[in-house]
Amino acid sequence: MQTLIFSIIGGLFAFVPALVANPGAVVAGGYGKIDFGKNFVDGKRILGDGKTISGYVGGILIGTVIGFIILEIMNYLNFAIKGYVPVTLLLVSLFLAWGSLTGDMIGSFIKRRINMKRGQRGNLLDMWPFVIFAFLFLWIAEPHFFFALYGNFIDIVIILVITPFLHRGVNILAYKMHRKDVPW
Numbered sequence: 001m002q003t004l005i006f007s008i009i010g011g012l013f014a015f016v017p018a019l020v021a022n023p024g025a026v027v028a029g030g031y032g033k034i035d036f037g038k039n040f041v042d043g044k045r046i047l048g049d050g051k052t053i054s055g056y057v058g059g060i061l062i063g064t065v066i067g068f069i070i071l072e073i074m075n076y077l078n079f080a081i082k083g084y085v086p087v088t089l090l091l092v093s094l095f096l097a098w099g100s101l102t103g104d105m106i107g108s109f110i111k112r113r114i115n116m117k118r119g120q121r122g123n124l125l126d127m128w129p130f131v132i133f134a135f136l137f138l139w140i141a142e143p144h145f146f147f148a149l150y151g152n153f154i155d156i157v158i159i160l161v162i163t164p165f166l167h168r169g170v171n172i173l174a175y176k177m178h179r180k181d182v183p184w
């Protein structure tokens with residue numbers, strides 16, 4: 001029972017790279033529209049002004065670095081993970097952050113297709129794509145790590161359930177700090 005609880009909490013901590021990438025993109029964002037301001041075949045923006053190259057790259061870097069530090073500490077303490085070499089943990093962190101912001105971009109792509117404006121509240125479309133793609137990227141890049149931590153799928157369900165709350169909290173904070181125009 002105790003081992004299970006530790007492994008569940010460990011899985012949550014190991015997901016930090018994906019979680020940090022989003023606020024990282026808010027901080028680093030603003031320069032160079034990923035879709036170059038262009039429209040899709042439906043005449044609507046491909047992604048919109050909210051998806052920038054500096055946000056994408058900067059968010060991935062910030063998520064990767066912060067996540068790597070956390071994973072290294074966990075590994076050092078034998079907390080949920082042990083015996084991983086640094087390069088593996090760096091890749092785990094990179095792919096979680098990369099998958100996270102790629103999923104975030106796909107969420108925006110879908111939002112534009114269904115007529116939702118940039119920054120319009122997308123509810124689960126603002127939250128689940130980044131979680132799903134972070135896990136997908138990790139699963140493809142580091143399957144051993146993925147199954148060691150998330151093989152029982154408990155953490156995946158917990159993360160899907162708690163991200164809407166986390167997301168809301170973080171966005172209210174970003175709004176108060178004038179990093180976002182709307183509190184969601």
Ligand code: CTP
Nearest residue numbers: 025026029030050051052055056108118119120
């Ligand atoms: N951001 C960015 N580049 C990214 C992701 C995010 O520059 N790849 C920045 C933008 O300033 C964006 C903010 O982070 O406005 C918040 O991100 P998000 O909520 O994902 O974008 P929205 O502006 O809400 O746009 P969308 O409707 O497309 O989700």
Ligand code: MG
Nearest residue numbers: 119120126184
């Ligand atoms: Mg948004």
